[in-house]
Amino acid sequence: MSIGMYGWTPGEMNNQSGRSFVVTGANSGLGAVTARVLAEAGASVILACRNTDRGEAVADRIRKSQPEAQCEVRSLDLADLSSVYAFTNECPQIDVLINNAGVMAVPKTRTKDGFEMQLGTNHLGHFALTGLLLDRITDRVVTVSSGMHLIGRVDLKDLNWERRKYRRWPAYAQSKLANLLFTYELQRRFDAAGSGMRAVAAHPGYASTGLQSHTGTIQDRLMRVTNKLLAQSAEGGALPSLYAATAPSLPGGSYVGPAGRFEQRGSPVLVRSNKRSRDRTLAKGLWEESEALTGVAYRIPADTGSTQN
Numbered sequence: 001m002s003i004g005m006y007g008w009t010p011g012e013m014n015n016q017s018g019r020s021f022v023v024t025g026a027n028s029g030l031g032a033v034t035a036r037v038l039a040e041a042g043a044s045v046i047l048a049c050r051n052t053d054r055g056e057a058v059a060d061r062i063r064k065s066q067p068e069a070q071c072e073v074r075s076l077d078l079a080d081l082s083s084v085y086a087f088t089n090e091c092p093q094i095d096v097l098i099n100n101a102g103v104m105a106v107p108k109t110r111t112k113d114g115f116e117m118q119l120g121t122n123h124l125g126h127f128a129l130t131g132l133l134l135d136r137i138t139d140r141v142v143t144v145s146s147g148m149h150l151i152g153r154v155d156l157k158d159l160n161w162e163r164r165k166y167r168r169w170p171a172y173a174q175s176k177l178a179n180l181l182f183t184y185e186l187q188r189r190f191d192a193a194g195s196g197m198r199a200v201a202a203h204p205g206y207a208s209t210g211l212q213s214h215t216g217t218i219q220d221r222l223m224r225v226t227n228k229l230l231a232q233s234a235e236g237g238a239l240p241s242l243y244a245a246t247a248p249s250l251p252g253g254s255y256v257g258p259a260g261r262f263e264q265r266g267s268p269v270l271v272r273s274n275k276r277s278r279d280r281t282l283a284k285g286l287w288e289e290s291e292a293l294t295g296v297a298y299r300i301p302a303d304t305g306s307t308q309n
């Protein structure tokens with residue numbers, strides 16, 4: 001594994017025995033690496049996967065490298081709220097939820113509940129999942145955003161691209177900006193409720209994964225070439241998520257990304273997101289719309305202490 005070349009390594013992570021995690025989208029890419037590294041560090045990990053066969057293949061590989069690993073695959077389709085409900089109904093108490101799953105720049109399609117696919121999967125599915133699990137999370141919620149939030153605009157009057165002409169990259173950017181608005185608003189709500197919980201965000205920089213292979217358009221084929229030339233491995237890309245999920249004294253509301261700004265890789269450090277992501281009015285509006293669209297009303301538990309390890 002090539003992780004050692006990136007500075008901070010999971011070897012510096014505290015032993016995660018006794019800690020439990022849910023990782024969404026753990027059947028490939030960054031999520032599969034995140035689940036594996038956490039399980040190797042002794043954590044108990046639920047791989048929340050739309051494709052459970054692929055999830056089982058990842059879990060088998062983890063068990064092969066670490067026979068004592070505690071990992072379990074459960075079905076979760078973020079593009080279907082009934083699946084989110086079914087998952088949360090069966091989910092035990094956990095320390096950390098990692099909202100990692102995502103789709104990027106897909107053609108215009110809708111989730112089972114009629115949401116635009118990228119907003120529906122990347123933001124609304126995770127919004128519902130987090131809200132329904134909140135009273136069973138003891139430490140923190142990590143949400144994976146992207147440098148693409150920089151070009152994102154959240155249109156509260158047309159979140160689901162019903163009035164605007166659909167454009168797949170702006171739709172991805174909107175969903176990734178929503179991930180950050182959600183994280184910062186969740187932290188404000190934790191603070192207001194006197195909760196010790198933390199909401200943090202991470203972005204991987206640029207990593208070669210299955211994310212860039214959706215439609216077979218020229219753009220996607222070009223990305224396959226740039227992946228080979230410029231992207232880091234999924235191991236490198238998972239470092240910010242791993243750090244965000246395990247660093248004991250990481251403050252709530254943090255955004256973690258790779259140190260190298262230009263080369264989009266390197267040791268995980270605190271990074272700044274743009275001004276729009278910190279717009280409190282926009283965040284509140286998105287929160288209210290998200291509650292209305294998903295039907296999930298948040299109740300922030302006041303007294304959950306953060307279980308630092």
Ligand SMILES: NC(=O)c1ccc[n+]([C@@H]2O[C@H](COP(=O)([O-])OP(=O)(O)OC[C@H]3O[C@@H](n4cnc5c(N)ncnc54)[C@H](O)[C@@H]3O)[C@@H](O)[C@H]2O)c1
Pocket residue numbers: 024025026027028029030031048049050051076077078079080100101102103104121144145146147203204205206207208209210211212237
């Ligand atoms: N790879 C990069 O360069 C990069 C850059 C910035 C941000 N990200 C973010 O990293 C995260 C992980 O992406 P990745 O690069 O590992 O790509 P990936 O395609 O390998 O992984 C995405 C995962 O999400 C899962 N997923 C998609 N739709 C789902 C649904 N409806 N329900 C449940 N799971 C679903 C997929 O099955 C897959 O396991 C995403 O949130 C992505 O936006 C990646």
